[in-house]
Amino acid sequence: MTKAVRLELNGSPVAAVAEGGENLLALLRERLGDTSPKAGCLQGTCGACTVLLDGEPVLACLTLAELADGRRVTTVRGLQDGPRLHPLQEAFMDGFAAQCGFCTPGMLIAAKALLDREPNPTREQVIEAIAGNVCRCTGYTPIVEAILDAARRLAGRRG
Amino acid sequence: MAKHRGRGVASVNYPIGMNLGGDPSQALVHATPTGKFVVALSSIDLGQGMKSVTRQLAAETLGVPVEDVFVDTADSDTGPHCMGSFASRGTHRAGNAVIAAAKEAKQVLLEVAAEELEVDPKDLELDGRGKVQVKGAPSRAISVRDVAQRAHFKRGKSISGRGMFLVPPSDVDPETGEMNPVTTYAHACMVAEVEVDDETGEVTVLSLKAAYEIGRALNVKLVEQQLVGGAWMGISHALYETPEPYYPDRAHGPIDFNEYLMPGPADMCPVQIDLLERPALDGPYGAKGIGEMCATPPIPAIANAIFDAVGVRITEMPFTPEKILKALDAKRGR
Known part of the structure; x- marks a missing residue:
């Protein structure tokens, strides 16, 4: 059918x-x-x-x-706006939060969902938000840092 | 019943590359008509940064901006030969080949530029920003782009170079069994701090602190990235991962990510890493390798920390709560 x-x-x-x-x-x-x-x-x-x-x-x-x-x-x-990357993507790049990159799209989307509902998350909230996403390369720490960094960038953009 | 803290140390002497019947890597470098450079390589980038490091090595050797170098690792069937991205060998073996290829290409670049400027190639240098200039007289210069144009359309020359790096086969001494499989070793020392719950057998890694001696760190951020990721993988090997069932029944074996246990983001401890740079004599700009040794030292360091905490030696990975509780029982004579 x-x-x-x-x-x-x-x-x-x-x-x-x-x-x-x-x-x-x-x-x-x-x-x-x-x-x-x-x-x-x-x-x-x-x-x-x-x-x-x-x-x-x-x-x-x-x-x-x-x-x-x-x-x-x-x-x-x-996520990106024309040629302009989303602050999450920029933070992931600047923070070396991807290696092989296979988990990265899922991580970025899980992070986007978090920041949409909680623009100023705690570290624990970030960890909770990506708890269902497996990464084999980074050890997670750079990803958690990048999401916290993106939250600060977005806050800066809002002024 | 209590939680016990312990500290364990591990040190590592890690061979860079391997040698069965010789360990070769090759690279080809050529300029496009617009004066950009392409490195063809079969050393695959699986996220460890092979392409970034190759770009840096080629740009440094050629004397051009890193933005002007592109790396093509598209196909190991048609690219120059490489044994592969394994054995922590990529930067060391392929890196040396890239430097050799870039040197040869640079020589042609200087020869064409010398013809255009009517000077001796030995009197020329690259400024690192896209120009070839006369040493001591930088106003006498020609852009790399123009050199490439003249080479292609006027002089009929290919600005290109071939690079080869071979660690030759090392025969086994029939008397002693000795051989020399590698040319350089990297080193590390790690301290793990753990907390062991003697009631549940659970181990929490509180911190990993390490010093890594890896020759020259060609890209510090990429090195740190691998070391942090590797520390996680080491914790995973030490405490979580196994394709075998935790209990002696095949039906309990892991078949998916629900059951094949790995630490999640909440299980990761702070990792402190210091790099010691002691350039290797035969490394590309002194680099060794950092691929595999990043995941190995946490395992013995954590095993030693468990012994320090509760006095039991676990000799089989992963160090699961069952094994620790059984060992504690045996120690208490139960």
């Missing part, structure tokens, strides 16, 4: 036909060509596929594609 799915992807209206039971990750990567969410464990335990669905972080590998119909999806590709 196929189903037409219309959604807003990073601000643009898009549509694709999903197979019954197809997950949002496959829809994004294979049908809509947005490969920024990564396919890691495909069972909801690594966080690499995290995207925002109407602003809330979800695991795209465990979300049915058709549930995204009529809703807003934000991937890491939607």
Whole structure:
């Protein structure tokens, strides 16, 4: 059973036909060509596929594609404003918070969801927010520091 | 029943690279018509910074801005040969090849510039900002871009260089079994501080402090990044990770990230690292390697700290609560 799915992807209206039971990750990567969410464990335990669905972080590998119909999806590709990187992306780069980069899109999206609801998070809140995202390279500390740094940058931008 | 603190030390003598039938790496450097340089390499960047370090080494040797160097590690089938990104060998082996290739390319660059400026190539130098100039008379200069243009379109020359670095095979002495597999060693010493709960057997790593002697640190931020990530991995090896079941039943073995345990962001302790730079004689600008040894010292340091805390020697990784409690029971004669 196929189903037409219309959604807003990073601000643009898009549509694709999903197979019954197809997950949002496959829809994004294979049908809509947005490969920024990564396919890691495909069972909801690594966080690499995290995207925002109407602003809330979800695991795209465990979300049915058709549930995204009529809703807003934000991937890491939607973070930057034209050529201008999001403060989170800048902080990750400046703080050497990525090595192989496979977990980075999921980390950035999990961090975005945190900063959207809590612009001035504590270290504990940052750790809690990325607790579902596995990183094999960085030892997490640079990622936690980068998210705290991004919160300060965003605060500075708001003046 | 109480929590006990302990401190353990480990020191490391780590070989850079390996040597079975010789350990070679090759690199090719060429200029594009616009005076940018490309390094072709089969030493793959898996996040450790091979591309960044290659860019730095090529730019330093050529005498051009680092922004003007691009690294192509696209395909190990078609690129110059490399044994691979393993054995902590990338910076040392491939780095030396990159320097050799950049030197040869620079020689051609200087020869073409010398023809254009009608001077001896030996009298020329690069200013590091995109110009070739006469030593002592920097107003007599030509941009690297113009040199590349003339080479391509007027003089029919390829500004390029070949680089090769080989640690030759070391035969085994049939009498003693001795061989010399590597040319340089990196060193480290680490102190781990832990807290062991003698009721639950749980170990908390409170801090890791280390000094690493790694030759020249070509990129300090990348070195620190690997050492912090490696410290986490060492804690993971020491206390968490195993493909074997914690209990003697295959059905309890880990099959996914829910069960294959690794420390999360909340389990990470402060890591303090000091770098000691003692340039290696045969390293690229004195560099050794930092790949694998970043994850090894936490393991013995934590084992020693557990012994210091509660007096039991755990000799099999990971040091799980079960093993610690069993050892404590054995020590108490239960």
